[in-house]
Amino acid sequence: MGWPDWADPLAVQSLRDHVRSERIGHAYLLAGPKGLGKAALASAFAQSLCCTESDADDRSRPCSACRACRNVARRTHVDVEWFDLASQTSLDKEASATSLSIDTVRRLRGSAALFPLEASRRVIVVDDAETLLEPAQQALLKTLEEPPPAVTILLLSDDSEALLETVRSRCQEVRVRPVSESTIVRALAERGIDEREATTIAALSRGAPGWAIAAVADERLKRSRLEELDAARSWLQGEPYERLVTAYKLGEQFGKRRDDVIGVVLAAVQLLRERMFQAADSEPGAAGIGVALAASLRCLSDLEANVRPRLALEAMVMQWPRLDPPPG
Ligand SMILES: [Zn+2]
Numbered sequence: 001m002g003w004p005d006w007a008d009p010l011a012v013q014s015l016r017d018h019v020r021s022e023r024i025g026h027a028y029l030l031a032g033p034k035g036l037g038k039a040a041l042a043s044a045f046a047q048s049l050c051c052t053e054s055d056a057d058d059r060s061r062p063c064s065a066c067r068a069c070r071n072v073a074r075r076t077h078v079d080v081e082w083f084d085l086a087s088q089t090s091l092d093k094e095a096s097a098t099s100l101s102i103d104t105v106r107r108l109r110g111s112a113a114l115f116p117l118e119a120s121r122r123v124i125v126v127d128d129a130e131t132l133l134e135p136a137q138q139a140l141l142k143t144l145e146e147p148p149p150a151v152t153i154l155l156l157s158d159d160s161e162a163l164l165e166t167v168r169s170r171c172q173e174v175r176v177r178p179v180s181e182s183t184i185v186r187a188l189a190e191r192g193i194d195e196r197e198a199t200t201i202a203a204l205s206r207g208a209p210g211w212a213i214a215a216v217a218d219e220r221l222k223r224s225r226l227e228e229l230d231a232a233r234s235w236l237q238g239e240p241y242e243r244l245v246t247a248y249k250l251g252e253q254f255g256k257r258r259d260d261v262i263g264v265v266l267a268a269v270q271l272l273r274e275r276m277f278q279a280a281d282s283e284p285g286a287a288g289i290g291v292a293l294a295a296s297l298r299c300l301s302d303l304e305a306n307v308r309p310r311l312a313l314e315a316m317v318m319q320w321p322r323l324d325p326p327p328g
Pocket of ligand 1: 050051052053054062063064065066067068069070
């Protein structure tokens with residue numbers, strides 16, 4: 001435990017700087033796609049605040065071994081409380097499994113009002129924060145506007161756009177970005193994964209080390225990425241009319257299979273990026289691929305913001321140049 005050496009170094013740096021300078025904010029928003037290690041960062045941050053044996057020269061370095069550090073890692077520390085979809089349904093079998101409720105925010109407010117018992121602050125982590133519906137966010141806003149003195153709230157969100165501007169503006173936002181494939185290969189090698197397997201997984205990871213570590217143990221994750229790549233490959237290589245039909249179908253499915261549709265578009269972006277490098281001496285050339293890539297990234301941001309998915313997908317494929325299968 002301690003700070004994950006595989007996560008976005010800028011995010012780690014930024015959080016550690018806050019601990020070192022002893023200017024701990026009342027609320028942080030850790031924002032970035034799934035699998036980048038936001039929960040590991042929150043846990044390390046909480047350890048830094050709770051550790052009883054931390055480095056005297058650098059308070060941001062928890063020992064990872066004292067009782068406080070171990071309890072934070074096990075999520076049993078009295079002053080660190082986690083709220084997420086899983087804890088919501090385990091407390092209340094009737095509760096929604098897809099959105100954090102106003103009841104959960106009420107529990108959070110009760111928890112934030114307690115005085116710390118062992119550490120100097122209470123730390124409240126809200127994972128899956130992108131699933132807070134608007135009334136729940138409004139309730140949370142009250143706590144963010146008048147935070148109890150010794151409390152730090154960490155919101156972890158896969159999609160910071162899903163949060164109200166008023167909520168975001170009360171938080172210090174820390175962007176958690178994807179890391180390089182070589183960082184992921186190294187993290188996997190340190191876990192005893194052989195280099196070939198590590199390289200294969202890293203190439204499928206889209207820069208998400210948390211995903212890569214999970215994929216080592218779960219073959220299904222790897223398989224579903226490979227399926228997305230296959231689907232994207234045949235979509236890209238299709239005739240213009242077939243491409244539109246596929247765009248239409250995926251647009252119709254978007255409401256029910258949002259993550260799957262976004263996954264296929266992400267795979268198309270990955271394939272177009274790879275084509276960029278081979279495009280110098282082949283048709284349609286780097287400029288054509290560049291246009292297709294820009295259109296695909298625009299579509300992706302529309303999909304992530306839930307903006308007219310079918311139109312976004314159709315507009316994207318209209319910008320794709322003719323792509324033959326690569327030689328070999
Ligand atoms: Zn410690």
